[in-house]
Amino acid sequence: MEDLRVPNHVAIILDGNGRWAKAHGLPRKLGHKAGCENLEQIVEDAARLGIGYLTVYGFSTENWKRSADEVGALMQLFRYYMRKLLKVAMANNVRVKMIGEESRFDDDIIDGIDTLVRETRNNTGMTFVIAVNYGGRDEITRGVRRLAKDVAAGSLNPDAITEETIQSYLDTAEIPDPDLMIRTSGEQRLSNYLMWQMAYTELYFTDVYWPDFHKEDLVRAIEIYNERDRRFGGR
Numbered sequence: 263m264e265d266l267r268v269p270n271h272v273a274i275i276l277d278g279n280g281r282w283a284k285a286h287g288l289p290r291k292l293g294h295k296a297g298c299e300n301l302e303q304i305v306e307d308a309a310r311l312g313i314g315y316l317t318v319y320g321f322s323t324e325n326w327k328r329s330a331d332e333v334g335a336l337m338q339l340f341r342y343y344m345r346k347l348l349k350v351a352m353a354n355n356v357r358v359k360m361i362g363e364e365s366r367f368d369d370d371i372i373d374g375i376d377t378l379v380r381e382t383r384n385n386t387g388m389t390f391v392i393a394v395n396y397g398g399r400d401e402i403t404r405g406v407r408r409l410a411k412d413v414a415a416g417s418l419n420p421d422a423i424t425e426e427t428i429q430s431y432l433d434t435a436e437i438p439d440p441d442l443m444i445r446t447s448g449e450q451r452l453s454n455y456l457m458w459q460m461a462y463t464e465l466y467f468t469d470v471y472w473p474d475f476h477k478e479d480l481v482r483a484i485e486i487y488n489e490r491d492r493r494f495g496g497r
């Protein structure tokens with residue numbers, strides 16, 4: 263633990279809330295509540311471990327397809343936990359950012375997001391990035407739309423477009439690429455998460471359901487990351 267190299271950016275797909283609830287004989291929404299409570303703790307743990315950026319997938323562009331009842335319960339949890347998260351962020355010097363397309367949310371949720379980002383913007387510790395109504399393909403599509411408008415307006419020369427140009431049109435323009443991606447609950451897919459940004463990210467999968475994923479599991483993932491020989495195409 264002493265000489266653990268802590269990755270600068272850890273991205274998490276917090277999965278398995280529903281199965282955790284089922285295993286405990288509880289309704290799915292109580293699984294999501296347990297997941298939110300666990301997230302609060304992991305934010306604090308990650309900040310204390312010295313992680314620079316923590317990005318979590320909270321709600322995908324595909325998650326609207328879930329039942330109205332479940333989507334409604336998730337929205338209620340966002341309302342409540344955004345206020346709690348403001349306190350956690352202030353207490354831990356954490357700066358909050360959002361990625362995704364927020365306009366589909368109700369106005370009070372958008373206000374809550376804006377408040378969280380504004381109130382924490384001068385914090386100098388870990389950056390906590392929440393992906394809500396986020397999809398990697400949607401992010402790239404929105405970015406390309408803006409880029410195309412700039413080309414049409416004459417402010418961007420198509421021949422001058424580089425990978426950095428494209429990066430600058432993404433929601434993550436100011437955020438470095440993830441070094442380590444963790445997905446809980448045994449699923450081994452990306453589910454449209456950070457498709458551009460994870461070109462060289464190390465992937466770590468665990469069977470643990472998200473509400474049961476604690477600091478020791480995060481440390482274990484970082485230890486395994488430390489054992490890997492990171493290559494970027496060169497050698």
Ligand code: IPE
Pocket residue numbers: 276277278279280281282320321325336447
């Ligand atoms: C992850 O848990 C939380 C969200 C996607 C919002 P799930 O709700 O996907 O839980 P499972 O996969 O059904 O167990």
Ligand code: IPE
Pocket residue numbers: 275276277278319320321322325449451453
């Ligand atoms: C991915 O989990 C999205 C979030 C964790 C918010 P899902 O549980 O929705 O993904 P799939 O549908 O199993 O791929």
Ligand code: MG
Pocket residue numbers: 277278279
């Ligand atoms: Mg799931």
